[in-house]
Amino acid sequence: xxxxxxxxxxxxxxxxxxxxxxxxxxxxxxxxxxxxxxxxxxxxxxxxxxxxxxxxxxxxxxxxxxxxxxxxxxxxxxxxxxxxxxxxxxxxxxxxxxxxxxxxxxxxxxxxxxxxxxxxxxxxxxxxxxxxxxxxxxxxxxxxxxxxxxxxxxxxxxxxxxxxxxxxxxxxxxxxxxxxxxxxxxxxxxxxxxxxxxxxxxxxxxxxxxxxxxxxxxxxxxxxxxxxxxxxxxxxxxxxxxxxxxxxxxxxxxxxxxxxxxxxxxxxxxxxxxxxxxxxxxxxx
Numbered sequence: 001x002x003x004x005x006x007x008x009x010x011x012x013x014x015x016x017x018x019x020x021x022x023x024x025x026x027x028x029x030x031x032x033x034x035x036x037x038x039x040x041x042x043x044x045x046x047x048x049x050x051x052x053x054x055x056x057x058x059x060x061x062x063x064x065x066x067x068x069x070x071x072x073x074x075x076x077x078x079x080x081x082x083x084x085x086x087x088x089x090x091x092x093x094x095x096x097x098x099x100x101x102x103x104x105x106x107x108x109x110x111x112x113x114x115x116x117x118x119x120x121x122x123x124x125x126x127x128x129x130x131x132x133x134x135x136x137x138x139x140x141x142x143x144x145x146x147x148x149x150x151x152x153x154x155x156x157x158x159x160x161x162x163x164x165x166x167x168x169x170x171x172x173x174x175x176x177x178x179x180x181x182x183x184x185x186x187x188x189x190x191x192x193x194x195x196x197x198x199x200x201x202x203x204x205x206x207x208x209x210x211x212x213x214x215x216x217x218x219x220x221x222x223x224x225x226x227x228x229x230x231x232x233x234x235x236x237x238x239x240x241x242x243x244x245x246x247x248x249x250x251x252x253x254x255x256x257x258x259x260x261x262x263x264x265x266x267x268x269x270x271x272x273x274x275x276x277x278x279x280x281x282x283x284x285x
Contacts, residue, residue: 010094013148014087016130016137021071022078027061028068032088035063036159038123038130042079045072048117058124060159064116082130086152090236090279093145095152102180104153109172110160123162129155174199175209179221186225187249192218226250227263234272241268 014033018040019025029035038060046053046061047070054074055061063069073079101108120126133151136144177199182190195218196206210218226248233244245256260268 008094008096009098010089010091011086011097011152012089012094013133013137013152014085016082016084016134018080018134019083020078020080022073024070024072026068026070027063027083029063029065029085030087031066033065034086035061035067036084036086036130036155037061037063037081038127039079039081040127041081042077043074044079045074046070046119047072053119055119055121058122058127060120060123060126060162062118062120062159067116069117082127082134084130084133084155093149095149100153100156104157104160105176106160107156108176108179110156110163118163120159120162123158126155126158126162129158171209172213174201174206175213178206178209178218182222182225186222186229187247189249190222222249223259224263227260230256230260230268231264231271234268235275244268 011034019037027035027037039055039057041057043054043056046055048067061069071079101111129151133148133155136147136151178195181195181198192203192206196203199206201209207218210216210221214221216224229248230244233239233247237244239247241256242253245253248256250256250259257267260271264271266274
């Protein structure tokens, strides 16, 4: 899932609109958002790193946080796409993405399997929901937020359905059991052997599943869960750094600081300061 800890992860559309381009454009997701774009006219060449992909009408592009791509229109006609920016939020309204992942396994598997960039081709049936979200975002009718809640759930479930077959590999089921165990016990001392035993598999097979499907070692995943929970506490509380470190399962402030910087690119203090400044700027708008 996107953020592995068991607390709420509220997300809400920052914008949903039609975007046109006749030559080139850059699409970038901010650190606290996921972007979803569906082509509704034209063809485009998508560049992500050193790879190129040709996309046409009804292709869906998924960008995780801090990812960027460039798009180049191909052919005589301009390109047009629906673009949804789904951002983290600390208030209401908000859809709890963690709760949706925990209660809807196919969505959890989708966020576990997909990288921070993927393309889903020929997803015409998703466009109906996408267009409905755009409509609700720009209308002022009664129960607007309620409709957006329902449409977001429908949209994410449709994405997950189109990403995977209905039959999950057995390995994914074992991985889901292991991930859930980590999320429930990350504050305690955890060993790879303990997690593997709970899932009913060997340590080596568990390591293989984490590496293949998540790109993490088992220990790195545990640390990511702890760091995500720490990030939540840094954003929402004024607890001392050492208290947060101990609360999420680290034995020392130094180990916590090193691990957090490896996962978030900055120290806990720097992250808290940045989030505080962002919140102040949002209130000032």
